[in-house]
Amino acid sequence: MAEATATYKVIGTRPVRPDGSDKVTGRAIYGGDMRLTGMLYGKVLRSPHAHARIVSIDTSKAEALPGVRAVMTAQDIPEPEDRMAAAGEVAVNLKYLCQNVMARQKALYKGHAVAAVAATSVHIAEEALGLIEVDYEVLPPVMNVLDAIQDDAPKLHEELMAMDMGQKTDKVSNAVNHFQFKMGDLAAGFAAADVVIEREFNTGTVHQGYIEPHNATVLWNEDGHVHVWTSTQGSFVIQKQTAEILGIPVSQVTVTPCEIGGGFGGKIPVYLEPLAAVLSKKSGRPVKIIMTRIEEFEGTGPTPASHIRVKMGVTNDGRIVAAEADLKYEAGAFPGSPVTAGAMCIFAPYTIPNMQVDGYDVVVNKPKTQAYRAPGASNAAFASETVIDELAERIGMDPLEIRSLNGTKEGERRVDGPTFPRVGFLETVHAALEHEHYATPLSGPNRGRGVASGFWFNVGFQSSVVINVNSDGTVNLVEGSADIGGTRASIAMQAAEKLGIPYEDVKPMVASTDGIGYTDVTGGSRTTFATGYAAHDAALDVIEQMKGRAARRWDSEETPIGPEDVDYADGVFQCKKDAEKTLTFKEVAATLARTGGPLTGRATVQPRGVGGAFATHVVDVEVDPDTGKVSILRYTATQDVGTAIHPSYVEGQIQGGVVQGIGWALNEEFVYNDDGNMANASFLDYRMPTSLDLPMIETVLVEVPNPGHPYGVRGVGEVPIVPPPAAVANAISRATGKRMTDLPMSPGYILDKIHNGA
Amino acid sequence: MPQKVIVQTTINGEEKTFLCEPRQSLLEVLREDLGLTGTKEGCSNGNCGACSVQLDGVLVDSCLVLAVETEGKKVSTIEGLATPSQLHPLQQKFLEHAALQCGICTPGFIIAAKSLLEKNPRPTEHEVRYWLAGNLCRCTGYDKIVRAVLDAAETMEAKA
Numbered sequence: 001m002a003e004a005t006a007t008y009k010v011i012g013t014r015p016v017r018p019d020g021s022d023k024v025t026g027r028a029i030y031g032g033d034m035r036l037t038g039m040l041y042g043k044v045l046r047s048p049h050a051h052a053r054i055v056s057i058d059t060s061k062a063e064a065l066p067g068v069r070a071v072m073t074a075q076d077i078p079e080p081e082d083r084m085a086a087a088g089e090v091a092v093n094l095k096y097l098c099q100n101v102m103a104r105q106k107a108l109y110k111g112h113a114v115a116a117v118a119a120t121s122v123h124i125a126e127e128a129l130g131l132i133e134v135d136y137e138v139l140p141p142v143m144n145v146l147d148a149i150q151d152d153a154p155k156l157h158e159e160l161m162a163m164d165m166g167q168k169t170d171k172v173s174n175a176v177n178h179f180q181f182k183m184g185d186l187a188a189g190f191a192a193a194d195v196v197i198e199r200e201f202n203t204g205t206v207h208q209g210y211i212e213p214h215n216a217t218v219l220w221n222e223d224g225h226v227h228v229w230t231s232t233q234g235s236f237v238i239q240k241q242t243a244e245i246l247g248i249p250v251s252q253v254t255v256t257p258c259e260i261g262g263g264f265g266g267k268i269p270v271y272l273e274p275l276a277a278v279l280s281k282k283s284g285r286p287v288k289i290i291m292t293r294i295e296e297f298e299g300t301g302p303t304p305a306s307h308i309r310v311k312m313g314v315t316n317d318g319r320i321v322a323a324e325a326d327l328k329y330e331a332g333a334f335p336g337s338p339v340t341a342g343a344m345c346i347f348a349p350y351t352i353p354n355m356q357v358d359g360y361d362v363v364v365n366k367p368k369t370q371a372y373r374a375p376g377a378s379n380a381a382f383a384s385e386t387v388i389d390e391l392a393e394r395i396g397m398d399p400l401e402i403r404s405l406n407g408t409k410e411g412e413r414r415v416d417g418p419t420f421p422r423v424g425f426l427e428t429v430h431a432a433l434e435h436e437h438y439a440t441p442l443s444g445p446n447r448g449r450g451v452a453s454g455f456w457f458n459v460g461f462q463s464s465v466v467i468n469v470n471s472d473g474t475v476n477l478v479e480g481s482a483d484i485g486g487t488r489a490s491i492a493m494q495a496a497e498k499l500g501i502p503y504e505d506v507k508p509m510v511a512s513t514d515g516i517g518y519t520d521v522t523g524g525s526r527t528t529f530a531t532g533y534a535a536h537d538a539a540l541d542v543i544e545q546m547k548g549r550a551a552r553r554w555d556s557e558e559t560p561i562g563p564e565d566v567d568y569a570d571g572v573f574q575c576k577k578d579a580e581k582t583l584t585f586k587e588v589a590a591t592l593a594r595t596g597g598p599l600t601g602r603a604t605v606q607p608r609g610v611g612g613a614f615a616t617h618v619v620d621v622e623v624d625p626d627t628g629k630v631s632i633l634r635y636t637a638t639q640d641v642g643t644a645i646h647p648s649y650v651e652g653q654i655q656g657g658v659v660q661g662i663g664w665a666l667n668e669e670f671v672y673n674d675d676g677n678m679a680n681a682s683f684l685d686y687r688m689p690t691s692l693d694l695p696m697i698e699t700v701l702v703e704v705p706n707p708g709h710p711y712g713v714r715g716v717g718e719v720p721i722v723p724p725p726a727a728v729a730n731a732i733s734r735a736t737g738k739r740m741t742d743l744p745m746s747p748g749y750i751l752d753k754i755h756n757g758a
Numbered sequence: 759m760p761q762k763v764i765v766q767t768t769i770n771g772e773e774k775t776f777l778c779e780p781r782q783s784l785l786e787v788l789r790e791d792l793g794l795t796g797t798k799e800g801c802s803n804g805n806c807g808a809c810s811v812q813l814d815g816v817l818v819d820s821c822l823v824l825a826v827e828t829e830g831k832k833v834s835t836i837e838g839l840a841t842p843s844q845l846h847p848l849q850q851k852f853l854e855h856a857a858l859q860c861g862i863c864t865p866g867f868i869i870a871a872k873s874l875l876e877k878n879p880r881p882t883e884h885e886v887r888y889w890l891a892g893n894l895c896r897c898t899g900y901d902k903i904v905r906a907v908l909d910a911a912e913t914m915e916a917k918a
């Protein structure tokens with residue numbers, strides 16, 4: 001279906017984004033910038049304990065403080081039902097969603113919300129939090145998967161029966177779900193291997209680390225309508241979740257998406273919206289709540305720590321014949337880690353005849369984990385891609401050659417079932433092999449080069465686009481996808497390409513939930529793919545209608561002309577019956593009023609032809625043997641991007657993902673003390689990469705068009721974070737001769753490995 | 759409620775008198791009282807640089823400055839950079855290089871980069887990376903930001 005051989009006029013160019021001027025001048029309104037008449041400021045009281053029963057809450061002193069207009073606890077939210085609610089990328093249990101927003105009987109992590117206040121100033125609200133008296137019965141916390149799965153471990157959810165292979169068991173366990181994917185004959189596969197390597201890996205809890213904190217401004221109007229202004233990846237998800245938690249119809253909630261300062265998966269669920277709504281209802285005033293950075297670390301979804309065992313076997317000529325993995329992921333306080341995604345991705349880049357993957361979803365006393373850029377896949381790839389590197393080293397094969405030899409391609413199956421359509425994994429490996437970086441020898445002491453690959457499946461989901469034609473020949477494009485990284489541009493470009501008009505003539509806007517049809521989250525690398533698909537189809541609808549308007553201009557009794565008699569190409573309508581008769585897009589637009597009135601094109605899509613994304617990365621590092629510090633000397637990322645609509649933003653997605661992956665590899669980790677308190681809840685101590693820690697990040701855009709999209713688009717945003725931890729680990733291993741098994745590979749860990757490691 | 763204090767200052771070249779509580783940060787007063795929301799709040803403890811402004815020409819995190827400390831001083835924020843007809847070269851180059859994705863850190867980076875170029879009109883890549891290390895960006899990996907600043911320096915020098 002992809003117009004792969006077409007030469008494009010707009011696609012592939014690098015125009016300035018439509019929202020650019022507002023964002024470099026400070027005019028763009030982000031959620032935290034909202035200000036409404038009479039607005040109050042909200043603050044949230046959070047549990048100081050990682051695991052505690054809430055015996056009682058006394059809010060009377062806080063309510064008496066001058067300036068306080070409302071105080072709420074979980075008692076002000078309807079008792080949640082134990083049922084699944086479609087909300088976000090995956091369905092979530094309403095009971096857990098609701099309990100995560102505000103603790104009811106138990107606080108399940110330090111930072112779990114227990115009460116909230118609205119006051120005339122943020123300082124008064126803060127003072128009021130100190131006046132709320134909560135009586136806790138402190139319980140022992142469970143802080144990692146290996147402790148949590150012990151039979152005698154304290155249980156987070158005393159009523160929750162574990163699931164095993166899709167069946168409910170009669171056992172209460174923190175390992176709330178187990179599943180298995182398998183194909184082939186694992187024992188026979190390992191028997192055929194010449195070299196078998198088995199290793200166990202531990203990865204730490206990491207945060208999405210967006211710079212803009214969560215925020216919500218809510219007005220519960222006297223007429224019963226709830227209006228939410230917020231920074232979110234998906235306004236319809238916020239609408240749905242807010243309505244579900246408050247027990248009101250979705251039509252009673254309007255969500256106006258403000259500009260959003262980063263999300264990476266962390267700004268999909270609700271946290272503050274239902275609380276601000278209740279406070280607004282109680283006070284009769286709009287209420288704004290903004291999280292502090294500490295609340296971000298302690299109260300919002302990180303991505304899980306994990307324990308992974310991988311065993312792989314290879315023949316001496318480089319064929320990977322068997323692969324086995326156990327993945328145990330922390331879900332946080334409520335079920336639902338991304339372990340399934342990790343299990344789908346772990347061996348996806350390779351054709352391996354015999355595979356088995358077991359996944360365990362394990363609840364612990366940490367914040368409920370949320371999506372973070374290819375959620376679950378980086379943990380998994382860290383394990384599998386370092387074992388592959390070690391296998392290659394053991395049989396004396398180049399690490400890219402072993403990937404080339406075993407790389408998956410169209411028609412091959414993933415361990416979880418699906419068969420790949422046209423994918424570009426091998427192309428990424430070959431692009432890395434042929435790159436000047438890989439051809440340049442790395443010299444010098446304590447240096448090493450590592451490679452790793454990764455896969456992310458991407459999603460399609462639902463999108464809506466409306467295009468209104470203006471009398472001056474421009475169009476307004478209305479969409480529902482939050483623009484976090486230039487998608488107004490990439491979507492407008494696809495509409496402009498189809499319409500045959502300049503990019504500048506397409507004016508995109510992101511509408512509220514009242515202003516556009518249902519549109520899923522900006523997540524799953526879906527926005528340029530699916531909303532772009534809708535923009536393409538809406539543009540097609542505009543063209544078909546405008547053919548009718550051109551026909552009406554030419555139609556006469558002597559020569560009847562209908563829409564079917566009109567061609568459209570390169571911005572010009574032409575009559576098939578008389579090639580002299582032509583009208584430009586602008587000319588037809590200018591006469592809409594006398595050819596039938598306003599013209600609006602529309603499209604809704606739920607595309608199935610999602611193109612999976614592969615990446616292969618090469619990194620050079622230098623390890624300081626005295627301090628254990630690792631410096632990134634050079635980094636090259638190759639990726640099958642399908643078709644790069646706006647190459648600068650595609651490069652930017654890759655560079656950003658790589659750098660998040662480098663942070664995950666080297667520095668980032670939630671450090672907990674024995675009580676379950678996070679010891680490093682600030683940007684000073686939770687150390688994300690700065691400009692000084694990095695070189696330029698070279699990108700190679702490999703374009704293997706996705707046959708499931710009219711312009712060949714694949715999602716590009718997530719897969720770049722999958723290879724980096726493994727690539728950096730492999731480089732460190734080559735530099736030090738020691739195998740890396742833990743994330744982060746911080747200086748202390750490296751020193752320990754150098755002096756004591758295997 | 760604490761007694762409010764009158765503060766006389768100059769913001770983006772205009773004399774400005776405001777009332778604030780002694781405990782209010784410059785960031786809070788800019789955003790909540792003066793409506794200058796271009797200066798962003800990312801952490802409120804001086805670690806992310808999203809709230810960067812210049813105080814008498816010196817780069818500061820406005821979350822670490824009390825509003826009362828600006829008495830008699832000049833404050834420059836992102837709102838003061840562009841002229842009515844033209845973006846500042848740094849703003850223009852950030853757009854051309856796609857040096858922003860979500861854009862929340864962008865005002866802080868632009869103010870920090872402006873401060874660098876005032877001291878050092880032709881910085882090396884390393885000098886840019888060193889100077890901007892007080893500003894966190896989570897989207898871009900810094901590559902395009904560094905390129906935008908280097909390109910802006912070249913453009914500004916050519917015009918000077």
